[in-house]
Amino acid sequence: MLEVQDLRKVYRSDRREVEALRDLTFTVDAGELVCLVGPSGCGKTTLLRCIAGLLDPTGGAVRVDGREVAGPPPGMAVVFQEYGRSLFPWMTVRDNVELPLKQKKIPKARRATLVADSLAAVGLDGTQTAYPWQLSGGMQQRVAIARAVAYEPSILLMDEPFAAVDAQTRADLEDLVRELWQRLGVTILFVTHDIDEAVYLGQRVIMLSASPTVVQDQLTVDLPAARDQLHTRADPRFTAQRTRVYEQIQAAKGRTAAQPPAPLGS
Amino acid sequence: MRRALRLLALPALLFTVWYAASLGSENFYAPPLRTILAAFADTWTPERLRADVLPSLGRLTAGYALAAVLGVALGVAVGANRRLRAAAEPVLEFFRAVPPPVLVPVIMLFAGIGDGMKIIVIVSGCVWPVLLNTVEGVRAVDGVLSDTSRAYGVTGVARLRHLLLPAASPQIVAGLRQALSIAIILMVISEMVAASNGLGFTIVQFQRSFAIPEMWSGIILLGLLGFVLSELFRLAERFLLAWYHGLRDASRS
Amino acid sequence: MILRLSGLAGLLLLVEALPRLGLVADLPPTSRILTALADEAGTTAFWAAVGDTLTAWALGLVIAVAAGVTGGLVIGAVPALRAWTASTVEFLRPIPSVALIPLAVLLYGTSLGSTLLLVVYAAFWQVLVQVLYGVADVDPVADETARSFRFSPWARLRHVLWPTALPYVFTGIRLAAAVALVLAVTAELVIGAPGLGSVIAVAQSSGALPTMYALIVVTGLLGVAINIGARYAERRFLSWHQSVRAEMAL
Numbered sequence: 001m002l003e004v005q006d007l008r009k010v011y012r013s014d015r016r017e018v019e020a021l022r023d024l025t026f027t028v029d030a031g032e033l034v035c036l037v038g039p040s041g042c043g044k045t046t047l048l049r050c051i052a053g054l055l056d057p058t059g060g061a062v063r064v065d066g067r068e069v070a071g072p073p074p075g076m077a078v079v080f081q082e083y084g085r086s087l088f089p090w091m092t093v094r095d096n097v098e099l100p101l102k103q104k105k106i107p108k109a110r111r112a113t114l115v116a117d118s119l120a121a122v123g124l125d126g127t128q129t130a131y132p133w134q135l136s137g138g139m140q141q142r143v144a145i146a147r148a149v150a151y152e153p154s155i156l157l158m159d160e161p162f163a164a165v166d167a168q169t170r171a172d173l174e175d176l177v178r179e180l181w182q183r184l185g186v187t188i189l190f191v192t193h194d195i196d197e198a199v200y201l202g203q204r205v206i207m208l209s210a211s212p213t214v215v216q217d218q219l220t221v222d223l224p225a226a227r228d229q230l231h232t233r234a235d236p237r238f239t240a241q242r243t244r245v246y247e248q249i250q251a252a253k254g255r256t257a258a259q260p261p262a263p264l265g266s
Numbered sequence: 267m268r269r270a271l272r273l274l275a276l277p278a279l280l281f282t283v284w285y286a287a288s289l290g291s292e293n294f295y296a297p298p299l300r301t302i303l304a305a306f307a308d309t310w311t312p313e314r315l316r317a318d319v320l321p322s323l324g325r326l327t328a329g330y331a332l333a334a335v336l337g338v339a340l341g342v343a344v345g346a347n348r349r350l351r352a353a354a355e356p357v358l359e360f361f362r363a364v365p366p367p368v369l370v371p372v373i374m375l376f377a378g379i380g381d382g383m384k385i386i387v388i389v390s391g392c393v394w395p396v397l398l399n400t401v402e403g404v405r406a407v408d409g410v411l412s413d414t415s416r417a418y419g420v421t422g423v424a425r426l427r428h429l430l431l432p433a434a435s436p437q438i439v440a441g442l443r444q445a446l447s448i449a450i451i452l453m454v455i456s457e458m459v460a461a462s463n464g465l466g467f468t469i470v471q472f473q474r475s476f477a478i479p480e481m482w483s484g485i486i487l488l489g490l491l492g493f494v495l496s497e498l499f500r501l502a503e504r505f506l507l508a509w510y511h512g513l514r515d516a517s518r519s
Numbered sequence: 520m521i522l523r524l525s526g527l528a529g530l531l532l533l534v535e536a537l538p539r540l541g542l543v544a545d546l547p548p549t550s551r552i553l554t555a556l557a558d559e560a561g562t563t564a565f566w567a568a569v570g571d572t573l574t575a576w577a578l579g580l581v582i583a584v585a586a587g588v589t590g591g592l593v594i595g596a597v598p599a600l601r602a603w604t605a606s607t608v609e610f611l612r613p614i615p616s617v618a619l620i621p622l623a624v625l626l627y628g629t630s631l632g633s634t635l636l637l638v639v640y641a642a643f644w645q646v647l648v649q650v651l652y653g654v655a656d657v658d659p660v661a662d663e664t665a666r667s668f669r670f671s672p673w674a675r676l677r678h679v680l681w682p683t684a685l686p687y688v689f690t691g692i693r694l695a696a697a698v699a700l701v702l703a704v705t706a707e708l709v710i711g712a713p714g715l716g717s718v719i720a721v722a723q724s725s726g727a728l729p730t731m732y733a734l735i736v737v738t739g740l741l742g743v744a745i746n747i748g749a750r751y752a753e754r755r756f757l758s759w760h761q762s763v764r765a766e767m768a769l
Contacts, residue, residue: 054413071416078417085410090432090509099428100418131509133516151418273606280607295625353526360527363697363742365704368716368735371723375545450615451705458620458709466617473621481621488618489611496613 341400
């Protein structure tokens with residue numbers, strides 16, 4: 001289980017302070033798939049970096065299974081948006097997937113199985129000896145997903161992973177994430193700025209306000225567990241919920257433009 | 267076939283022109299190429315190579331290798347530490363800007379005129395480009411890649427081996443390339459100033475005793491040496507940085 | 520900034536302390552080097568030496584840049600020429616310029632010519648190779664656009680080749696400027712041509728250690744000044760270059 005409580009992050013430089021996250025509280029239960037969506041520039045990446053233990057929060061805490069996060073916690077894997085910069089260009093696909101496993105001191109034979117299985121799971125058989133830059137963008141992001149899957153995490157963080165791939169690849173990758181989630185029973189926190197994607201993927205959608213960020217609203221997605229691009233997106237319930245999220249995001253934008261936000265919880 | 271022709275045509279032409287134009291040369295300083303080539307064969311006998319070229323190459327290798335190891339090690343240490351980098355950079359920039367050959371008289375004071383002096387001279391000239399380039403390379407490691415490493419527990423020695431060194435390697439290699447030409451210069455200079463054997467020493471001896479064809483043959487040998495070393499370096503680079511060139515070509519097209 | 524100065528201050532203190540504590544024999548403390556530097560700065564001979572070095576440096580650099588840019592553009596603009604000369608360039612470039620020292624001595628003795636020969640030879644290749652890189656970097660679409668509008672070869676050189684190559688030309692000049700100083704001082708030191716290098720050699724042979732160190736510091740400062748100057752010029756010219764390109768894109 002992942003708990004985010006009263007999380008606050010202020011960036012300080014010599015001259016000025018920028019409040020990126022004001023006050024964030026939410027939880028993600030074990031085995032849940034939750035999407036975080038918010039207007040662009042709303043501090044989604046800051047939030048994700050705090051959760052991943054890559055950034056120290058100014059206030060509040062992130063807890064994984066009750067333990068407070070200080071530095072990257074074990075059992076958590078991250079898929080970054082910039083797949084091209086997140087894969088090691090000097091390593092083959094296999095070495096990229098295997099390196100974190102070596103750090104976990106997993107025996108060699110087991111590593112080979114994990115690498116082969118995870119690459120097969122994302123549909124990348126036969127690319128083990130290729131270098132990442134020899135693959136297309138969508139395939140590179142599949143490698144990054146395979147690396148995360150092979151790590152056998154209990155929590156998977158995904159930071160706008162499909163923002164930089166073309167629309168059709170994106171649809172395929174969305175289905176891949178749903179499929180992996182259902183098969184592996186992993187907890188997924190998926191950050192996106194795409195409202196359709198959030199509703200299509202998530203069991204629950206958490207909407208964020210514009211920066212300085214607070215939780216604007218939450219929505220439990222009322223859609224069947226078996227989803228597909230054609231029918232789910234045509235479902236009237238999908239459109240209705242999509243509209244609701246859209247309105248909330250618009251409201252979040254309008255609110256910052258009109259007046260400075262009051263601190264939440266007051 | 268056409269490629270080979272292209273590679274060899276101009277060098278062959280230049281050689282022929284030099285050969286033909288100098289055939290009847292009466293100029294004392296520019297003897298016929300035929301004479302120079304004959305002198306080359308007579309001068310650079312296996313014994314001569316062993317007595318003069320081998321020591322030179324030994325000093326070059328020792329000094330260069332030492333500078334490479336030292337430069338990379340210090341460079342990683344300085345590059346990975348922001349405060350240390352800020353404090354060290356002006357000093358390093360100064361040392362890099364000092365023309366390396368002026369260190370010869372200084373190092374002669376400390377280390378005499380033996381092999382040790384020549385190796386130290388080479389190290390003290392070559393270490394700066396390697397060091398500064400390593401600092402630059404380590405500093406510029408991609409933020410996402412660095413985050414990825416931390417998120418997956420790639421820390422400590424593994425971080426150095428799998429992240430910092432490979433990420434900085436294109437820069438390090440660029441520094442090593444600069445250092446190679448400095449190393450050759452310093453090898454020759456230190457032998458010209460104070461030595462009893464070595465290529466630089468021998469060539470200056472020829473010049474002082476007005477053995478002009480032999481001197482020319484020495485210049486040609488030095489040229490060949492520079493060429494061979496830079497080709498070796500290129501081969502090594504193509505092997506080491508294959509990923510880098512592939513990545514660059516991929517992002518260009 | 521304070522951190523940056525602290526590094527320098529630390530070095531000066533270290534050089535002051537080491538000899539005073541008797542840890543290093545042949546190194547005079549900072550204060551004595553600085554005194555020697557002040558003494559030198561009061562003599563005309565010192566300034567003459569600096570002038571000689573800078574003259575050789577500037578003259579050699581100008582010749583090398585002129586030859587390198589012209590040669591590079593000509594070779595680079597004609598694909599056939601580039602293909603046929605590539606191997607020769609690759610062969611001549613790595614020849615260490617110091618190999619020419621004996622030849623320079625025979626031809627020019629200890630005059631300025633010796634220094635110039637070495638400086639020009641070393642700096643020329645830096646410029647030439649960069650210009651060749653620059654010309655190779657021309658965007659084929661830009662070149663084909665120019666050709667489809669029936670630009671004359673001269674106009675193509677002026678409007679396509681030259682603007683693309685310009686940043687590389689500056690890189691070449693920056694590298695050449697540093698190498699030229701190294702070779703100028705080297706020639707003076709080894710051959711005895713007039714300039715800072717030969718004054719260092721004299722100071723060394725007469726055992727005037729503080730003076731020798733002071734002169735070495737001067738060569739380092741010259742090097743730093745040249746690097747900073749070259750980078751400054753590069754930034755000024757290239758920002759102008761990029762702003763012009765951005766305007767044209769509008």
